Amino acid sequence: MLTEQILTNAQVVGAEQVFHGTVVLRNGLIAEVSEGRSRLPQAQDLQGDYLLPGLVELHTDNLEKHLSPRPGVDWPSASAVLSHDAQIISSGITTVFDALSIGDVNPKGKRMQQLPAMLEAIAAANAAGLTRAEHRLHLRCEVCHPDTLSVFRDLVEQPLVQLVSVMDHSPGQRQFALESKYREYYMGKYHLNTAQMDEFIVEQVANSRKYSDSYRRAIVEDCLARGLSVASHDDATVAHVEESAGYGMTIAEFPTTLEAAQTCRRLGMSVLMGAPNVVRGGSHSGNVAAAGLAKVGLLDILSSDYYPASLLQAAFALADQEQNCSLSQAVSMVSRAPAIAAGLTDRGEIRIGLRADLVHVRTQDALPVIQHVWRQGKRVY
Structure with missing residues (x-):
């Protein structure tokens, strides 16, 4: 009809x-x-x-908030997915890549245990037509975790997986080139005392040396063979970006410096930055400002990251703040550009x-x- x-x-x-x-x-x-x-x-x-x-969101951890609304509280996964979906669609996001983290560096975290339930709940809600947004999966692979490669190989078979990112949140890598910043961030985030933090750092450094390079290579090769989009994460230097581009990655999530963003442009990688960075007027961790990258033409895609409503607000803010960005260009960063980067040519x-x-x-x-x-x-x- x-x-x-x-x-x-x-x-x-x-x-x-x-x-x-x-x-x-x-x-x-x-x-x-x-x-x-x-x-x-x-x-x-x-x-x-x-x-x-309709907005296209490539990287959101929002579902995790609904699965664990308070420390120590596990919410039923089916209900959590629908609550997450309601928040996503009310933010104007019609296609969302729910980020599932493989390889939790949090010594007290439950991300790894939650993975099967999260994946099954998303797939079931999608298949039953219960979700209002279209949900796809983004596997975030922490390559310094011993179990990452085996878990990745299990989950990548899921048909909803269309985007994979690789990251190394260990001391001396990417976002945490300085151990002092690493110590400050994780002691505050995970409430570790000095002795626990010392032990945590030794373990993470050892795991990174043992697993990161080989896991990164294996994961990217598998993704490219399957036709999946692959993203780097927190590239900070020219060398980081050159390494990522050399592996065949086409999206750079949250480059931390102007130098890294410039190299992404030179090597044909799309620069993805956080919409909360735009709304708040800068990075909460002191990295390069997304609006500053937009002003010099180095911003391609925005992601709501941890706050879904920020995606639309950031697009209008970029156009309103005269950051050398029209409303059409800003809206493209939250719709057309992420769709193309993920291989979705129909929206x-x-x-x-x-x-x-x-x-x-x-x-x-x-x-x-x-x-x-x-x-x-x-x-x-």
Whole structure:
């Protein structure tokens, strides 16, 4: 049966420009895009608000908050997935890559034990049609953990896996070139005393020397053979980026310095930064500011990371702050660019023939407020 919706009197955020226009949805796809206002009685008047493509999120740890809402509390996984999904769709995210961490460096953490339940709950909710956003999986592989490679090989067979990132959160690596910063961060995060921290550092350094290089190589080779997108994590130097690009990685998650971001551009890697970094005005850990990279044309993709609502807010903030970035360019960073980076060519832009994943946004005192969300032409919020 032919199903049609007409969305009119909207500020349509296209890939190149924003224009006052009308978008027709038919059978889950974008069927027509035109300037001007429709006079058809069945047209839905968006009252001059913005109409954006559905947002695409490549890296969020948000599900973990719903699985462990308080220290020591394990929430039922099926309920946690649906609560997470509700928060995701209400943030305008129609395609989300839920990040599952393989190789927890937290000595008191439960990430590894939670992995099977998380994966099964996401797959089951997706298959049953219970989720309003489309959920895919992003495997975050801590290559300095002894069990990472074997667990990765078990999980990568899951059909929802489409993105893999490799990282090494050990002293002297990437984000933690200085042991003092490593000590400060993890003692505060995991509440370790000095003796526990000393023991933790010795163990992590030994594991990194033993496993990191061989695990990184094996994981990337497996991913490329499967046609999966691969990302580096926290590259800080030219050498880091050159190593990542040499392995065939195409996305650089959270490069920590301007030098690293410049090298990513030179070597054709897409730079992904955190949307909270934009909203807060800088990195909480003192690394390079995402808005600063946008201003010099070195920012390609934004990720909400730990705060889903930040994705849309950051896009509008970048355009509003005149960081050499138009609204179309900023919205592309949260829709078209991440979709392309993940190999999804059927979404991320308001263009005829693509999926009708759309977000109706009204601004209030420069804050974007979501009114409605459509996924494949069906209103889901």
